[in-house]
Amino acid sequence: MFRSSEYYMRNIITDEKLDHYFDITGKALEMAKASANRTDMAKEREDMLDMIQRYYNDAEHFRKKEDMINAFAALSYAHGWLDAGARIGIFDVHDSRLFTVD
Numbered sequence: 169m170f171r172s173s174e175y176y177m178r179n180i181i182t183d184e185k186l187d188h189y190f191d192i193t194g195k196a197l198e199m200a201k202a203s204a205n206r207t208d209m210a211k212e213r214e215d216m217l218d219m220i221q222r223y224y225n226d227a228e229h230f231r232k233k234e235d236m237i238n239a240f241a242a243l244s245y246a247h248g249w250l251d252a253g254a255r256i257g258i259f260d261v262h263d264s265r266l267f268t269v270d
Contacts, residue, residue, distance in 0.1 A: 181236040189243045190227070196250045196266040197224060199259075206257035213258045220249045 197220055205213050223246035230239035253259040254267040261267050 181240045186231060186236060186239060186243075189240065189247075190231075192266060193224060193227075193243050193247045193250070196247065196261075196263075197221070199261050199263065199266060200250055200253060204260040206260045209258055213253070216249055216253050216258060220246050220253075223249065 200220070201217060207213075223242045227239045227242035227246065230236075230242060250259070250266075251268045254261050254269045259267075261269060263269070
């Protein structure tokens with residue numbers, strides 16, 4: 169199937185788009201770290217924060233290599249973990265701009 173150049177122009181991970189997702193995920197990560205834990209899963213919370221930080225760091229690494237696709241993918245994984253933690257109460261956050269909560 170032939171795709172026009174306009175299709176590809178709309179579906180590119182630009183620096184601006186990546187900046188936006190780094191900003192949102194970075195803010196969400198800081199909020200999660202500072203939040204309370206509404207569960208008794210302290211070890212799981214620390215494991216989850218570690219995993220999120222690793223994905224965020226991977227995204228930074230990929231961006232430095234100008235690998236925008238993998239940078240975006242790593243940010244998506246990081247934010248997915250953040251949302252999962254918020255939904256189950258490991259992160260007591262109430263900001264629907266940064267999390268899928270409330």
